[in-house]
Amino acid sequence: MTAKSAPVDPVPAREECRTPDVYFTGSRINWFRKPEDMGTSLEEAGAQTALAELQASPDDDYLTVTLLAAGLAEILHRRSRAQQGETIEEGLLPPAWRVGFSRLWWRCAEQSGPLDWDDLRLLRWCAEPFSTWPVILDLSPTDLQQTLLVDEQLSEFAEQGARLAHVDVEAEWVERQVYEALRSTAAANGTTKKEVEEAYAYLRRYLIDHTVITDRTVLSLEHNFRAKDSSGRTMVRGLIDVAYRSRPVSGPQRFLLCPGCHNVVNDLAPSCHTPGCLGGDPLVSVLEPLAVVYEQHRATRLYFHDPGLVEARIIDALRDDERLAGKVRVTAYPEVDVLDVLVEFLSPGPNPVVLESWGVDAKDQVSAHLLGRGFIWPQRLPCTGRFLALPMHRARQPQYVTDLRSELDGRVSGVVVIDEQRLLKRIRERAEELHP
Template sequence: MAVQLAPPCLDRLKSEHMEELDEATSTLDRRTTAEDDYLTVTLLASGLAGILRQRADELWHGEVAGLLPDSWRVAFTRLWWRFTEQQATPLDSDLDLLRLCTEPFAMWPVRLALSETDSYNALLHGEELSSFAEQAARLGKGDVEAEWVENRLHQALRRAAEENGVDPAGIERVYAELRRFIIDHPVLTDTEVRQLERRFAACDGNGQTFVRVLINAAYVGHAVSGPYRYRRCPGCRNTLGQIGIGCETVGCAGGVPEDVTVTSLAMVYEYHRATRRYIHDPGLVEVRIFDAISDCEELIQAVRAVLFAGVDAVDVLVEFLDPRQRDGADAPVVLERWGIDAKDQASARLLGRGFTWPQHFDCDERILALPKHRAEQPGYVEDLEAELEGRVRVTVLTEQELLRRIKARAGRLGW
């Protein structure tokens, strides 16, 4: 049944739920005002994440939450005033707003001050948050479950690296290798897991390897003995469902689906849904940039590329080496360090508001790299740079522009 929400005074509602509102907006830009529709959208997405979480609890545990999330109630009220200001008929119920969340903002009966690109996004796709809504909910600290799952994966990664690395450089190397391994393997057999355990054999107090803990966090196991056949996308290696359904991974080059057969002793592992969303899919642009730099013949001697440097402080670190030591007789001297953070996110405005640079990580150039499919969206780069201006010192480049600049800089340094 629809839950009716009368249009209470915005100031009174904000005072009643100030703690929740402060938490939801703590990471937003200081320029956020009461009239900022991005704040409304962020609160809506946070509320939707809470509603979906409540629904899951009801299905699994029979728990009826009753009240809607505070962020949803505040967003509803902010929208009520928007409707009133524009002399549009306000929404009657939460069900009306839920239905509206399935439509692009450009189709809403009220105009919201969003960028043109963002206006084509909806908050819900079926019964799941859209990628835009996920980004907004995480910015507003609303998708607690998603954040918990991602943190659990990163904690398992860090622990496995710390227990298997003998020094800071070793920890960094193990972390990068394990994270890259996960990105490259949407499907694993128990034989591959055991091979990985032999390479990184550190165990906890119960005799279980930290790599096994990581695998259990990142994958879902299926009892399979013998050959196991599945379909995958050749572009991103994600598994595909029924025949006729192509790859829906954003930014994937795609291609003709491949039929792959692997052989296991007793178990096959496939990505946990969160692993695909928070590790693999965002990692595609990260490893693509790293591979492009590492495989470039012009740069083989000129630079040293480090993936997930500083245990993921930046996605890629590029070190420009001294050409006077090109014979390799001495330890290489680093002339410059470029830090690269690669982002593939739906909203440039939300990305700009939430983006920070790790202050402890020193480098000569800070670069925010975008995949081509984002940079080509009308207004995306301009919106992003507008949000970053005066707040974060960083250069925004596409991955193609980045490679050209690295080559040019290496040339100016004498390579």
């Protein structure tokens, strides 16, 4: 079968196409036109120029689905803004979507597949597993079972892809805001480097341990972290305001919490959908606020709470192990989050010195390939041992560790990929070797 030329627009270039929850002008073919021919702004033209470089790897299907995820993220962000009453000036589909579309179209042409599909059809495919798409994608068997959309929202796989593509969507914006608030609050509440690090570690862990809080809790935090900004508001209240959504209430408030991850669930037969969570019968939590309760933003849950669960398990297991007392010093989020955990092996005796230091960066992400492509080991903190730690539910997935190591090979050297249980075992064994 002879490959066809790229299809024409389903709507004329200057006409609008409107479907439920989707707004755009023109279609995929706009990618092949000059910006001045389709009324593109200079800003979007610049984005198109940058994205054009991505055409250089036509056989990289992970790049294709990453671009589609990035485009979906921007489409959903525009939809959210429109629902809030904003005027959406961007008419064209996002550049990332158009590049992803064109790459997928040429992939279909290579395989003599169907070429008469359009953006709306591709949007429907995004809610189906990649394995059902009418094109064979070179993805891992596990990733082929993933979708880009779940209930009209980004899937976990798509969230990971959009982050890798550095798309400025609402969730990523909230993530940056929370991270900046964490750092500035810690810096303002410490007079020494150690105090700043301890303040950061406490607040970072607070987001993992507390998914819903009250105004009484915030007052307690303000008592412990008293530094204020130029307006007279405490810095820690600013952190709470960006990491949580506030809701006025009256009287005691009853919440159901998942016993495994403490995320809020909605009924007595819940599924928290937190990756790797064992769940169980929900816990009833009755809070007594003065007038306000705070529940974590979706972005706080996605980027701080849920992936932080594996970090918390590793830290707690090491600190609670009496066999390691006097042999190992554990620092959570050293150097203000350069790594997740720093494990220092101490010499025997009354004046111990550090014999070895192991750095741990824990990652809980759905796609091993996308994780490997985005992973960089921080060089600011020298370590004799460097470990990328995985939660058990990822490490037990077929081919996950193999795929991750394959992606890291040649890109990152000297980093050991290991699951959380083997990591703890190796730390205990090394401590015994140094303290025979």
